[in-house]
Amino acid sequence: MSGDFSWIRPEPHGIHVVPADVWIDPSKPVDRALVTHGHADHARGGHGATVATPETLAIMKLRYATAEGAQPVEYGETIRLAGGVDATFIPAGHVLGSAQILLEHAGERVVITGDYKRRPDPTCPPFEVTPCDIFITEATFGLPLFTHPPIGEEMAKLLKRLSDNPERCVLVGAYALGKAQRVIAELRAAGHTDPIYLHGAMEKMCRLYEEFGVDLGELRLVADHTKEEMRGSIVVCPPSALNDRWSRRLPEPITAMASGWMRVRQRARQRNVELPLVISDHADWDELTRTVEEVDPHETWITHGREEALLRWHQLTQRRARALAMVGREDEDD
Amino acid sequence: MQSFAALIDALVYTSSRNAKLQLIADYLRETPDPDRGWAMAALTDGLDFPAVKSSTIRNLMKERVDPVLWSLSRDFVGDTAETASLLWPDNPQAGDAPSPSLDEAVQRLSAITRNSAMSELPRLLDPLDASGRYALIKLATGGMRVGVSARLAKTAFAQAFDVPVDEVEEYWHALTPPYAELFAWAADGADPPDTANMPLFRPFMLAHPLEETVVDLADYVAEWKWDGIRVQLAHVGGETRAYSRSGDDISATFPEMIDALDIPVVLDGELLVRGDVQGGEAGGAASFNALQQRLGRKTVSKKMLAEAPAFVRLYDVLMLDGEDLRALRWTERRAQLEALMARLPDTHFDLSQVVEADHFDHLAQIREGARDDAIEGLMLKRRDSPYVAGRKTGLWYKWKRDPLLVDCVLMYAQRGSGKRSSFYSDYTFGCWDGDPDKGAELLPVGKAYSGFTDEELKKLDRHVRQNTVNRFGPVRETDKSLVFEVAFDSVHESKRHKSGLAMRFPRISRIRWDKPVHEADRIDALRALIRD
Ligand SMILES: [Zn+2]
Ligand SMILES: [Zn+2]
Numbered sequence: 001m002s003g004d005f006s007w008i009r010p011e012p013h014g015i016h017v018v019p020a021d022v023w024i025d026p027s028k029p030v031d032r033a034l035v036t037h038g039h040a041d042h043a044r045g046g047h048g049a050t051v052a053t054p055e056t057l058a059i060m061k062l063r064y065a066t067a068e069g070a071q072p073v074e075y076g077e078t079i080r081l082a083g084g085v086d087a088t089f090i091p092a093g094h095v096l097g098s099a100q101i102l103l104e105h106a107g108e109r110v111v112i113t114g115d116y117k118r119r120p121d122p123t124c125p126p127f128e129v130t131p132c133d134i135f136i137t138e139a140t141f142g143l144p145l146f147t148h149p150p151i152g153e154e155m156a157k158l159l160k161r162l163s164d165n166p167e168r169c170v171l172v173g174a175y176a177l178g179k180a181q182r183v184i185a186e187l188r189a190a191g192h193t194d195p196i197y198l199h200g201a202m203e204k205m206c207r208l209y210e211e212f213g214v215d216l217g218e219l220r221l222v223a224d225h226t227k228e229e230m231r232g233s234i235v236v237c238p239p240s241a242l243n244d245r246w247s248r249r250l251p252e253p254i255t256a257m258a259s260g261w262m263r264v265r266q267r268a269r270q271r272n273v274e275l276p277l278v279i280s281d282h283a284d285w286d287e288l289t290r291t292v293e294e295v296d297p298h299e300t301w302i303t304h305g306r307e308e309a310l311l312r313w314h315q316l317t318q319r320r321a322r323a324l325a326m327v328g329r330e331d332e333d334d
Numbered sequence: 335m336q337s338f339a340a341l342i343d344a345l346v347y348t349s350s351r352n353a354k355l356q357l358i359a360d361y362l363r364e365t366p367d368p369d370r371g372w373a374m375a376a377l378t379d380g381l382d383f384p385a386v387k388s389s390t391i392r393n394l395m396k397e398r399v400d401p402v403l404w405s406l407s408r409d410f411v412g413d414t415a416e417t418a419s420l421l422w423p424d425n426p427q428a429g430d431a432p433s434p435s436l437d438e439a440v441q442r443l444s445a446i447t448r449n450s451a452m453s454e455l456p457r458l459l460d461p462l463d464a465s466g467r468y469a470l471i472k473l474a475t476g477g478m479r480v481g482v483s484a485r486l487a488k489t490a491f492a493q494a495f496d497v498p499v500d501e502v503e504e505y506w507h508a509l510t511p512p513y514a515e516l517f518a519w520a521a522d523g524a525d526p527p528d529t530a531n532m533p534l535f536r537p538f539m540l541a542h543p544l545e546e547t548v549v550d551l552a553d554y555v556a557e558w559k560w561d562g563i564r565v566q567l568a569h570v571g572g573e574t575r576a577y578s579r580s581g582d583d584i585s586a587t588f589p590e591m592i593d594a595l596d597i598p599v600v601l602d603g604e605l606l607v608r609g610d611v612q613g614g615e616a617g618g619a620a621s622f623n624a625l626q627q628r629l630g631r632k633t634v635s636k637k638m639l640a641e642a643p644a645f646v647r648l649y650d651v652l653m654l655d656g657e658d659l660r661a662l663r664w665t666e667r668r669a670q671l672e673a674l675m676a677r678l679p680d681t682h683f684d685l686s687q688v689v690e691a692d693h694f695d696h697l698a699q700i701r702e703g704a705r706d707d708a709i710e711g712l713m714l715k716r717r718d719s720p721y722v723a724g725r726k727t728g729l730w731y732k733w734k735r736d737p738l739l740v741d742c743v744l745m746y747a748q749r750g751s752g753k754r755s756s757f758y759s760d761y762t763f764g765c766w767d768g769d770p771d772k773g774a775e776l777l778p779v780g781k782a783y784s785g786f787t788d789e790e791l792k793k794l795d796r797h798v799r800q801n802t803v804n805r806f807g808p809v810r811e812t813d814k815s816l817v818f819e820v821a822f823d824s825v826h827e828s829k830r831h832k833s834g835l836a837m838r839f840p841r842i843s844r845i846r847w848d849k850p851v852h853e854a855d856r857i858d859a860l861r862a863l864i865r866d
Pocket of ligand 1: 037039042094115
């Protein structure tokens with residue numbers, strides 16, 4: 001450690017890289033932004049220039065319809081920013097296009113994870129451990145009670161409930177970006193080849209995944225089909241549609257939700273979920289702590305989530321850490 | 335234990351009442367004795383393992399998890415049993431130990447003492463998965479919290495074996511877990527348990543709220559509804575018992591009532607305490623506040639007995655001299671009750687008087703004019719109604735006095751429990767101790783966690799999160815920018831609160847997003863509403 005890292009400054013609405021005057025995942029419009037991934041709490045429209053992976057830029061274009069100043073950067077590629085700062089985008093294993101950003105300046109290395117997980121995901125390349133001095137991590141599931149079960153178990157639960165109820169359908173609430181496609185891809189991997197029905201809001205993102213080479217099998221739109229046709233099928237919708245009037249067009253749906261929060265009974269009950277599926281695109285507690293151990297940084301900074309518990313873990317294991325009070329980061333993209 | 339845990343989980347994730355009934359009924363049919371009996375006991379809160387408390391679980395966890403991580407996790411989940419079930423570390427040594435049956439778990443829990451709890455509980459928990467641990471801890475510490483009332487469980491039992499639920503209810507109180515005779519009767523057609531000579535709880539007849547209904551006083555009789563606790567006194571087979579609304583035996587709390595009854599009778603009435611403790615007419619009934627001092631006690635001091643003596647204001651008679659009167663009309667039972675008064679000591683019993691009114695509007699006027707603080711409202715009873723368990727539409731109505739209203743300011747919010755554990759849903763509010771424009775302060779006057787819709791709850795939760803100025807553990811202090819119109823039944827002097835006042839049954843009647851806080855009410859305005 002040579003300097004004091006004053007060149008990188010956490011501010012309430014993003015991480016400011018001072019010599020380059022760029023912001024990482026800023027929550028308000030800036031001249032120049034580096035964006036880790038396409039979830040709304042990280043990627044916002046309206047920046048002068050946006051540097052991100054081609055997948056993330058495509059997602060942002062789809063969501064915000066603004067493509068000005070888009071600067072694609074591939075995984076593993078290093079770009080030189082102003083003020084002698086180098087930035088490298090490294091897979092984060094979170095959703096399609098998600099990246100950690102490695103910043104290097106004057107011999108100091110800072111990694112910003114964005115959101116990440118360590119489990120295999122057929123829709124994106126896996127997280128890569130990158131040694132650094134300062135490791136800026138999320139902590140969405142930063143409580144020791146969060147251990148995500150193997151996804152195969154959750155798929156088996158889902159398929160069992162489906163085959164037990166051939167006259168009904170299972171309606172799976174899953175976030176439109178990432179979770180929905182991962183669930184579909186995992187169902188395919190588990191041998192489920194039947195058509196899967198989509199809420200209209202899911203369609204474009206699924207098509208985009210397919211354009212980037214993710215095979216999702218046969219997808220159909222709910223709107224184009226009758227109740228009868230959907231009996232015994234899996235239907236995927238955004239969580240907000242789960243208890244919506246929209247679901248009345250489905251054949252006696254069994255309400256499922258794919259989310260890391262489903263580990264906690266009351267969370268499932270709040271959404272009237274009958275079949276909780278503990279599936280998360282974030283690191284669970286063991287992954288968070290193991291990742292810090294593997295990266296073994298000089299200091300950990302925590303952007304958002306249950307930062308108190310992760311801070312406590314650092315204290316118990318004699319590691320340096322601090323919590324950044326980031327605004328606008330939510331738990332939506334779980 | 336596994337199938338019981340699966341039942342508990344399935345119930346947690348099922349909101350429809352019918353689906354719940356189905357799940358329980360299926361379980362009861364498929365599960366052998368005595369496991370199914372223990373499951374019924376668990377669902378109806380009929381099990382008690384005094385050596386295992388929530389604090390026992392906390393202590394166990396503190397040996398296994400860092401206390402800070404534990405309390406952060408506990409705060410997040412909002413439930414000790416669930417947090418412990420999720421955080422319980424795998425014990426590799428326990429690897430192949432078979433999970434205990436429900437019967438075995440109950441037997442082992444019963445044998446646990448305060449000294450052995452810390453070593454025995456881990457042995458029970460180790461072979462279980464998270465669901466099993468959750469069910470076991472809930473079983474051990476009491477209260478399954480799966481949205482199943484005792485009544486629903488009994489209804490499921492009745493459905494499972496196609497027997498009348500009121501019979502189940504009545505035999506229920508004659509038996510103890512795991513209810514072998516009840517299953518023998520319902521499932522295998524054995525003779526029902528003989529209850530005629532037991533001082534049992536007989537299910538209460540209850541009333542529907544009147545709301546918009548208008549009744550004809552030719553068919554209905556009006557009675558005061560007293561603000562005490564509904565009580566059933568049973569003297570059968572030489573023994574006297576007192577039961578609360580839910581069928582809990584409260585004899586030890588009101589020994590003077592037990593001593594006062596020695597004729598073979600089962601009575602329904604309102605338990606009240608005598609009047610001069612907290613206002614009220616001399617010799618009459620005191621406010622509910624006075625009665626409150628006596629509730630929930632296992633033993634009662636002489637002083638308490640002298641200061642706040644209990645008596646029962648009688649509504650009805652269910653059995654008399656060994657005869658079951660419940661099938662008779664109200665008018666016939668009432669005549670028997672009036673005749674019976676002479677056989678009861680007037681120190682401990684009086685009769686709830688019929689309220690005479692010419693017509694319905696006249697009755698409404700009488701209700702409006704009622705000033706006695708011990709009156710909660712009116713009861714309207716069909717003159718020909720038999721005494722039937724539960725709420726039967728059209729027979730009895732309750733017509734409560736209109737609530738009192740004040741405007742208060744939200745001060746603190748706390749997360750709810752259960753389904754609301756992620757929401758700030760418990761609100762403490764206050765009134766001004768003077769002129770807010772001249773620097774008056776807010777003093778807390780009450781707490782409410784009901785009266786709003788789910789949508790409003792979301793908005794309130796957001797308001798709390800966005801307007802927090804201070805945090806004290808699970809409590810947030812807000813910037814005091816929101817006015818609630820609070821409804822309550824009555825208000826009393828109280829030393830517990832800094833404001834010197836305590837509300838009874840406060841609930842949020844409206845959220846006044848529009849109202850400036852300085853227009854909220856002052857303490858004096860609330861004080862003026864004291865009725866006793
Ligand atoms: Zn994300
Ligand atoms: Zn995020």
